[in-house]
Amino acid sequence: MILNTDGTKPIYVQIAEWLETEILSGSFNSDQKVYSQYQLAEIFTINPATAAKGLNILADGDVLYKKRGLGMFVSSDARERILNKRKNHTLKKLVQDLVIEAERLDVSEEEVFDMIKNVKRNWEGT
Numbered sequence: 405m406i407l408n409t410d411g412t413k414p415i416y417v418q419i420a421e422w423l424e425t426e427i428l429s430g431s432f433n434s435d436q437k438v439y440s441q442y443q444l445a446e447i448f449t450i451n452p453a454t455a456a457k458g459l460n461i462l463a464d465g466d467v468l469y470k471k472r473g474l475g476m477f478v479s480s481d482a483r484e485r486i487l488n489k490r491k492n493h494t495l496k497k498l499v500q501d502l503v504i505e506a507e508r509l510d511v512s513e514e515e516v517f518d519m520i521k522n523v524k525r526n527w528e529g530t
Contacts, residue, residue: 407448415450419458424467424486427478434480438468465489 405422407415423439426432439447444455459476462468467485468476479485506516 405448407450415448416454416457416461419444419448419450419455420461423458423462424490427467427482428486432478434478434482436478437474438476438478440475 405418407418409415423432426438432438438459441452441456441459444450444458445452448455459468463470463476465485466479467482469479470476502516506513
């Protein structure tokens with residue numbers, strides 16, 4: 405993953421989202437140790453304090469838990485927590501933005517659904 409240092413999303417949020425994606429993809433399983441703040445800092449060439457903020461976001465959301473002196477580990481229900489968060493916040497926001505833009509452009513629901521179906525067909529064809 406390449407961090408977007410020119411965007412509006414803070415780097416520590418990008419780190420947290422990257423780790424969430426790694427958990428969703430199965431790179432990390434329940435009760436498995438994740439990268440330390442120093443490993444993340446080295447991987448992404450960032451300040452360890454920035455990496456720690458990303459880890460702490462996930463710990464605050466009960467996606468990760470700390471074992472004193474051992475590091476951070478994936479919670480048993482991390483996958484479900486991430487899926488719920490992304491469905492109920494991220495995806496809803498994207499859909500809301502899509503609906504607003506479709507209204508501005510006078511695009512019907514049917515046209516929007518057709519666009520979504522076409523994108524999905526193209527995605528599945530790759």
